[in-house]
Amino acid sequence: MKYLHTRITEVTYPARDHALLRFAAAAEDIPAVPGEFVMIRGDWGCHPVLPRAFSLVESGAHGAVLVKAIGPGTQLLESMKVDDELVVFGALGKGYRIDDSGLRPVLVAGGVGVAPLLFLARELAARGQRPLFLYGAGTEHDLPLADEIAEVAELIITTEDGSVGEQGLITAPLQRALQDGADSIVYTCGPNGMLKAVAGVSQSHNTPCQVALEAPMACGMGTCKGCAVPIPDGSFKYVCYDGPVFDAEVIYGAADE
Template sequence: MFEGKASVTANMCMGPSAFLLRMRAPAVAREAEPGQFVLLRVSTTYDPLLRRPFSICRTVGDEVEILYKVVGRGTSLLSEARPGDELEVMGPLGRGFMPPQGTPLLVAGGMGVAPLAFWAGKLRDMGHEPEVLLGAATSGELFGRKLLEDAGARVEVATEDGSEGFAGTVTELLGRVLEPSHHVYACGPRGMLRKVVALTEEMEVPCQISVEEVMACGVGACMGCAVRAREGGYLLVCRDGPVFDGKKLVL
């Protein structure tokens, strides 16, 4: 695990409030596995103090990319980063996706596309033909579709307002296409993950989910990212996840 400075090489606007940040971080790029994340200090100062977690979206040579949405102060500051700025990065952290036991079917909601784009590329390298169901409220928010296509995935989109592709939620689309031979990988809002897990459990299809929780230390020390486990007790998103077997968590 690397902890140190990374030099920003690009920070491109990808749509309303969405950015793709590329930074030179050879040690992170070398070790990163799909589903893992980095903790990033979002400005060149210590304000805000806490580093923010972001999934690794892609590695290109020595560089690491993250796809992020501006939702608050930290991500707003990050959107101002310019090529040449140096940001503190820590990672790769956490546990990533495990290989499929069936035909991989990836389900992405909103920024959930970030870790799945990385995983789609890896699945392709492993000889699979990954299919991705990508959902958003409206067509202008289908961020990351090109990243998925660049990774060799076949992408089917769902928009809640019907502006493109299937008219409805991505979980409604999943309900139509899910087959017993699938192995589902999902990342997106908690409500979406809850429905994905319910659908896959009903059909007894294996399902791995990437979960987000507010984080502080990122290495299992502060207990700030605890999520309830079905078997009782808690699991830590930063140490035990962020990728979990869908059957392990109370969502």
């Protein structure tokens, strides 16, 4: 856990309305596993008040996060420049638990959910694996970092409008991949509807699946109790410290429920 007043060291624009912000980690590296996140806020006065949660794309001597400009906070972050000040704390939460039993890794990303999965794909590559990476988006403009993925993984793209890759949803190539017989594990991150669909396909093939959730968050570290998600037994899990990565059945229930 680190708490940094730092500066942006590099900004790149991997797709329309997306920025990849790199920042210095100061004296010690930021230790993180893929799926862990940081809370980030710029020096922009009192609106918006809350920091924003971002999965790390990189950790170590530099941190990096992928920002898609959607609301006021992400628009401000997306427009930041090198040397702008950032308050960063992290890494936070519980990331992906990387299988070491020999299952074939299948990574399934939707849009900006690519961030922790690129980190994971690079981690797997460093272990000598070349994962299957299924990457879905609405259109060709919402596929940041696809080139970086292709360097470390076997990449299949789907778009809903067919502007690039296969036309349709990411669950179609996932069905094919899980039907081919190899024992697999699915790691996924993206919009809630996609996560539920990916978990369902995985479950129908008796394939373990880990989902990275997103929720509105204020503190990022378990104190405000804002990021509750209801689970099948009627209780709540907290995305920021029980997750953001969960075994899919914890969130969606087991097959026989």
